[in-house]
Amino acid sequence: MEILFTFPHTRGAIRAEKVLLEHEIAVSMMPLPSQLGAGCGLSLRLNKDREEEARQILQAADVQWEDIYDLPL
Numbered sequence: 001m002e003i004l005f006t007f008p009h010t011r012g013a014i015r016a017e018k019v020l021l022e023h024e025i026a027v028s029m030m031p032l033p034s035q036l037g038a039g040c041g042l043s044l045r046l047n048k049d050r051e052e053e054a055r056q057i058l059q060a061a062d063v064q065w066e067d068i069y070d071l072p073l
Contacts, residue, residue: 001048005058006032006040006066013042019061025050036069045071 007013013029020027028045036043046054051068058065 002045002071003048003051004030004033004036004069004071005044005046005054006036006069007042007044008040008064008066010040010042012064013040013044015061016044016058016063016065019057019063020044020046020054023053023057025054025057036067 005013005016007016017027017029025046030043030045032041032043048070055068
């Protein structure tokens with residue numbers, strides 16, 4: 001199963017991708033699905049089994065996300 005992190009700002013999505021990749025967490029940047037609203041227009045997709053680790057890494061790096069959704073929506 002996969003999850004989707006959404007972000008309030010484009011710079012947050014880009015920074016989150018960089019930080020997670022540096023910690024060897026595989027992520028894919030993708031457009032925000034239209035049913036989730038406008039947001040910043042970008043989201044990160046990753047394996048659900050890495051969710052807690054990703055949360056901790058992003059918190060430690062002071063990267064804010066908006067929400068996390070299970071896929072498929």
